[in-house]
Amino acid sequence: MSATPPDLPTAGDYLAVLRRRWALIVVSVVVAGMAAQLYVAVVPDEYESSATVLVRPITRDPLEAYDRAGDLVDLQTELQLVTSPLVVDRARPVIGDAPVDEVQERMAVEAPGDADVMRITYRAPGPSQAAAGANALAEAYLAVRLDRGSAAISGSTDAIEERLAELSDELEDVSATIAATADDPESLDAIDAQNRRTLLQGQISLLSAELAQRLSTSIDAGEVIAPAVEPAAPSSPQPVRAMIVALLAGAVLGVLAAFVRDRLDDNLRDAGVAGRALHARVLAVVPGGGGLRTRNRSMVNAYRRLAVTLDDRRPDALIVASYEPLAERTSTAVNLAITLAEEHRVLLVDVPSGHPAVQELLNSNLDAARRGLVVESGVGREIVELHQPAPLHLIAAESSSPASSRYGQSKGTMTALLDVVGGAYDFVIVDAAPLSESTDALELREVSSGVVFAVRVGDTRLSDLAEAAETLDQVGLRILGVVVHTKRRRRGRVDSGLARQVADAGASATGRGDLTSAAGRRAGGTADARRS
Incomplete structure (x- = not known):
C-alpha cells in the first residue's frame, strides 16, 4: 500500500472546517440579520x-x-x-x-x-x-x-x-x-x-x-x-430584500472568517491536516479515551485496521512517537500491541507503568509471570508475561532513566536488547518519549524501519508536526502512518475526510472476515517456528 498521502485539501476537508467553525458562521449571520433590522428601523422611508x-x-x-x-x-x-x-x-x-x-x-x-x-x-x-x-x-x-x-x-x-x-x-x-x-x-x-x-x-x-x-x-x-401616481409602499428600505441581502452577506463573511480563523489556528482540528503535515497516511482515528480498547468497540475496530496496515509493512522495530507529552501515545502502543498479540508474538517495550492503560493491563494480569532478561551489555531488564486480554510480553520503562536521555547514553543496550528479542517476536513495539523532550525515536533509527505517530485533535500543534516531520526525515526515519485521537466520540457523526482516509488505510482488509486473521495466516509459519 502506498504511504504517500494526498497533498491537496479535499472537499471533505473544507466541509470539516465549516462543521468546526459553524458557531462563527451562525454568529456572523445573526449579526448581519440584526444589522438589517436596525437599518430598516433607523433609515427613513422613501x-x-x-x-x-x-x-x-x-x-x-x-x-x-x-x-x-x-x-x-x-x-x-x-x-x-x-x-x-x-x-x-x-x-x-x-x-x-x-x-x-x-x-x-x-x-x-x-x-x-x-x-x-x-x-x-x-x-x-x-x-x-x-x-x-x-x-x-x-x-x-x-x-x-x-x-x-x-x-x-x-x-x-x-x-x-x-x-x-x-x-x-x-x-x-x-x-x-x-x-x-x-x-x-x-x-x-x-x-x-x-x-x-x-x-x-x-x-x-x-x-x-x-x-x-x-x-x-x-x-x-x-x-x-x-402621469406619476402615489406609490402604495416605500421603495426603500425594503425589509425583505434587506434581510435576504444581509443574511447572504453574513453567510459569506462567516464562511470566509471560518476559513481565515481555521488557517490561523495552529491546533490540529482534522485528521487529514495531520496526515498532510507529516506527509503520511492517517492509519486510524481512535475515539477519545486513554484506556484499553476492549471497552470500546470503535477503538477495537480502529486498532484492528491499524494492525492490518502495519502487518503489511512488517517493521524490524516499531516506534510509537509523539511530539508533545501525550498520554494517547502510550495508549496507542499498548492497544496496538494487544491487537497484534491476538495472532502474533508481540513485545511491548518502555511503556510507563503509571499510565492508566498499563495499570489496567497489569491489574487484569495480577498473576503475570516475571522473568529477567540479561542482554550482552550486562544490563538486566524484566519481562512481564501477560495473558489478558491477549498473550503479550511487556518491558516497562525504567523509572530512574530521565526522559531526555533514556536511550542517548545506553543506545547500545537498547540495540542489544532488540537484537536479542528480535528473533523471538513478530513485532517489537517501542513507546518512545516525546520528541520535544527526548531524542528516543532518533536514537533508535538503526534498529527501526518506521514510526507510528500519535496526535490528539485540539491539542497537537501543526507547527510541531511540521518540525517533527522535518526532523524524522533528516535522520532517515520513515513515518509509517498517523494515529489520530479525538477528544470524544459523537454518536452517528464521522468526519467525511477522516472516514475516507481511514477507509483507505484499511483497504487491504476488504473482504476479510477478521481484520487480522489474514495477517496471522501469513505469519503463522514463522511465529510457530519461533515459539518452538
Missing part, C-alpha cells in the same frame, strides 16, 4: 414615483414628416436637459427650495428602448410628494422645451421682419427714382431703377413667405403619456 413623457421633434410644418434631417430627437441631449438647473428651477413651486444637486440625487431619468419616450422618477419622503415631484419635473421639462422652441422661432421671425423693413425702405427709394425719370423711361437711370425694383420685390416676396411659414409653425414639445 417613496418613488415615475412619469412617462413622449418627446416629439419640433417641426416647421405640422404636415412635414419627423425624419427630416435636423428634426429627429436626440434623447441623450434630452436626458441631460431634464436634470438641468433650468428644469429644476421651473419645478420649484412643487419640489421646494432644496439645492439643485440634492434634487438631482433624488431624480432618475432613463430612455427605455428605441422609442422617443423618457421615464422621469423622483424620490421623496412621502408618496404624494414623490408623485407630485415626478409630475412637476415632467411638466417643467416640457415647458422648458416649449420655451426653447418658441424662442428659436421668435428669434428667426424677428430677423426676417427686420430684413423686410430694410427691403421695404430700399423699395420706396427705388420707386421714387422711377417716378423722377418717368419723362425719360429709356434712360439708363430709369432702366436701372426698374431692374432694382423687380429684384427687391422678389426678395420681399420670398421673405414674406418665409415669415408666414415661421409664424404658422406648430411647436409640439411632447406630452406626459403616463
Whole structure:
C-alpha cells in the first residue's frame, strides 16, 4: 500500500472546517440579520414615483414628416436637459427650495428602448410628494422645451421682419427714382431703377413667405403619456430584500472568517491536516479515551485496521512517537500491541507503568509471570508475561532513566536488547518519549524501519508536526502512518475526510472476515517456528 498521502485539501476537508467553525458562521449571520433590522428601523422611508413623457421633434410644418434631417430627437441631449438647473428651477413651486444637486440625487431619468419616450422618477419622503415631484419635473421639462422652441422661432421671425423693413425702405427709394425719370423711361437711370425694383420685390416676396411659414409653425414639445401616481409602499428600505441581502452577506463573511480563523489556528482540528503535515497516511482515528480498547468497540475496530496496515509493512522495530507529552501515545502502543498479540508474538517495550492503560493491563494480569532478561551489555531488564486480554510480553520503562536521555547514553543496550528479542517476536513495539523532550525515536533509527505517530485533535500543534516531520526525515526515519485521537466520540457523526482516509488505510482488509486473521495466516509459519 502506498504511504504517500494526498497533498491537496479535499472537499471533505473544507466541509470539516465549516462543521468546526459553524458557531462563527451562525454568529456572523445573526449579526448581519440584526444589522438589517436596525437599518430598516433607523433609515427613513422613501417613496418613488415615475412619469412617462413622449418627446416629439419640433417641426416647421405640422404636415412635414419627423425624419427630416435636423428634426429627429436626440434623447441623450434630452436626458441631460431634464436634470438641468433650468428644469429644476421651473419645478420649484412643487419640489421646494432644496439645492439643485440634492434634487438631482433624488431624480432618475432613463430612455427605455428605441422609442422617443423618457421615464422621469423622483424620490421623496412621502408618496404624494414623490408623485407630485415626478409630475412637476415632467411638466417643467416640457415647458422648458416649449420655451426653447418658441424662442428659436421668435428669434428667426424677428430677423426676417427686420430684413423686410430694410427691403421695404430700399423699395420706396427705388420707386421714387422711377417716378423722377418717368419723362425719360429709356434712360439708363430709369432702366436701372426698374431692374432694382423687380429684384427687391422678389426678395420681399420670398421673405414674406418665409415669415408666414415661421409664424404658422406648430411647436409640439411632447406630452406626459403616463402621469406619476402615489406609490402604495416605500421603495426603500425594503425589509425583505434587506434581510435576504444581509443574511447572504453574513453567510459569506462567516464562511470566509471560518476559513481565515481555521488557517490561523495552529491546533490540529482534522485528521487529514495531520496526515498532510507529516506527509503520511492517517492509519486510524481512535475515539477519545486513554484506556484499553476492549471497552470500546470503535477503538477495537480502529486498532484492528491499524494492525492490518502495519502487518503489511512488517517493521524490524516499531516506534510509537509523539511530539508533545501525550498520554494517547502510550495508549496507542499498548492497544496496538494487544491487537497484534491476538495472532502474533508481540513485545511491548518502555511503556510507563503509571499510565492508566498499563495499570489496567497489569491489574487484569495480577498473576503475570516475571522473568529477567540479561542482554550482552550486562544490563538486566524484566519481562512481564501477560495473558489478558491477549498473550503479550511487556518491558516497562525504567523509572530512574530521565526522559531526555533514556536511550542517548545506553543506545547500545537498547540495540542489544532488540537484537536479542528480535528473533523471538513478530513485532517489537517501542513507546518512545516525546520528541520535544527526548531524542528516543532518533536514537533508535538503526534498529527501526518506521514510526507510528500519535496526535490528539485540539491539542497537537501543526507547527510541531511540521518540525517533527522535518526532523524524522533528516535522520532517515520513515513515518509509517498517523494515529489520530479525538477528544470524544459523537454518536452517528464521522468526519467525511477522516472516514475516507481511514477507509483507505484499511483497504487491504476488504473482504476479510477478521481484520487480522489474514495477517496471522501469513505469519503463522514463522511465529510457530519461533515459539518452538
